[in-house]
Amino acid sequence: xxxxxxxxxxxxxxxxxxxxxxxxxxxxxxxxxxxxxxxxxxxxxxxxxxxxxxxxxxxxxxxxxxxxxxxxxxxxxxxxxxxxxxxxxxxxxxxxxxxxxxxxxxxxxxxxxxxxxxxxxxxxxxxxxxxxxxxxxxxxxxxxxxxxxxxxxxxxxxxxxxxxxxxxxxxxxxxxxxxxxxxxxxxxxxxxxxxxxxxxxxxxxxxxxxxxxxxxxxxxxxxxxxxxxxxxxxxxxxxxxxxxxxxxxxxxxxxxxxxxxxxxxxxxxxxxxxxxxxxxxxxxxxxxxxxxxxxxxxxxxxxxxxxxxxxxxxxxxxxxxxxxxxxxxxxxxxxxxxxxxxxxxxxxxxxxxxxxxxxxxxxxxxx
Ligand code: PEP
Ligand code: MN
Numbered sequence: 001x002x003x004x005x006x007x008x009x010x011x012x013x014x015x016x017x018x019x020x021x022x023x024x025x026x027x028x029x030x031x032x033x034x035x036x037x038x039x040x041x042x043x044x045x046x047x048x049x050x051x052x053x054x055x056x057x058x059x060x061x062x063x064x065x066x067x068x069x070x071x072x073x074x075x076x077x078x079x080x081x082x083x084x085x086x087x088x089x090x091x092x093x094x095x096x097x098x099x100x101x102x103x104x105x106x107x108x109x110x111x112x113x114x115x116x117x118x119x120x121x122x123x124x125x126x127x128x129x130x131x132x133x134x135x136x137x138x139x140x141x142x143x144x145x146x147x148x149x150x151x152x153x154x155x156x157x158x159x160x161x162x163x164x165x166x167x168x169x170x171x172x173x174x175x176x177x178x179x180x181x182x183x184x185x186x187x188x189x190x191x192x193x194x195x196x197x198x199x200x201x202x203x204x205x206x207x208x209x210x211x212x213x214x215x216x217x218x219x220x221x222x223x224x225x226x227x228x229x230x231x232x233x234x235x236x237x238x239x240x241x242x243x244x245x246x247x248x249x250x251x252x253x254x255x256x257x258x259x260x261x262x263x264x265x266x267x268x269x270x271x272x273x274x275x276x277x278x279x280x281x282x283x284x285x286x287x288x289x290x291x292x293x294x295x296x297x298x299x300x301x302x303x304x305x306x307x308x309x310x311x312x313x314x315x316x317x318x319x320x321x322x323x324x325x326x327x328x329x330x331x332x333x334x335x336x337x338x339x340x341x342x343x344x345x346x347x348x349x350x351x352x353x354x355x356x357x358x359x360x361x362x363x364x365x366x367x
Pocket of ligand 1: 031032057061113114115116141171205208
């Protein structure tokens with residue numbers, strides 16, 4: 001596949017020489033390529049707005065077989081025309097080695113791996129193998145369900161194949177039943193990914209999280225506050241007529257207004273935030289120190305109980321006592337405005353540690 005190796009082109013946004021994305025890095029375009037006319041009518045205004053990468057799916061991984069499955073190979077030719085006319089880079093989704101081969105041959109600048117593919121290590125490995133020796137940026141969406149390890153694994157597979165320009169895309173997580181979002185954001189997961197790969201740019205696919213135009217702004221603004229590097233947004237010149245994801249796409253004009261409204265905290269503001277927050281952060285550090293001391297005192301008392309249980313040959317686990325501890329913690333939590341599920345998780349952790357300690361004390365007896 002070496003023959004596909006990208007030409008390096010210094011004025012492009014996603015270049016390999018300076019792997020530093022502009023911030024905000026903007027990826028936008030329709031869910032699916034439907035016709036050349038649709039792509040051009042959508043792409044022209046987006047290029048004016050300053051979008052860096054124009055997206056359009058040509059092979060669509062649809063959940064149900066009767067949905068529109070994408071236009072296929074012909075869409076690659078339409079994307080090439082968009083690129084030629086607008087000078088935006090173009091991106092499409094790949095789910096197997098054949099897609100990779102065809103997309104690279106057609107001169108697609110950026111590939112993306114969709115949420116339904118990231119879940120499958122066989123598919124991700126097949127794509128990674130097809131990309132060996134190729135210098136192309138790849139956007140990796142999170143898997144459909146909230147499994148951080150699968151997302152990490154997909155990025156690792158691409159890195160091992162020699163792909164250096166990887167962009168992580170947070171598109172939210174599926175769940176069963178009605179909800180505010182189409183895909184729940186669970187922001188802690190992309191933030192944990194960022195801790196693991198601080199060098200990998202992270203953008204937010206606000207369209208698949210929102211599932212409706214009315215949530216786009218709040219999701220985008222939240223991503224900006226969390227220092228995401230950019231956005232992926234579904235834009236269609238006639239959203240109502242879109243063949244896929246019609247209900248969540250917006251017009252280029254709506255996109256322009258949306259992008260203008262978002263307040264991006266610049267990296268240079270970080271020192272100011274640090275200064276403004278220093279006092280509060282110091283107080284939090286002090287409280288954390290006390291919290292740890294209190295926990296340690298509690299665990300010493302747990303040890304004493306462990307010794308008593310050992311001496312009197314009493315069962316380690318006392319369900320009635322545990323129920324009481326749990327109930328009163330819930331009551332105290334409610335009085336102090338702490339959510340019940342938070343207290344539940346905290347006390348499960350404390351109880352586990354208490355049992356572990358007492359188990360150790362019991363085991364010592366046997367030796
Ligand atoms: C898409 O980007 O149109 C798409 C199918 O997204 P996801 O893989 O996030 O569901
Ligand atoms: Mn879509």
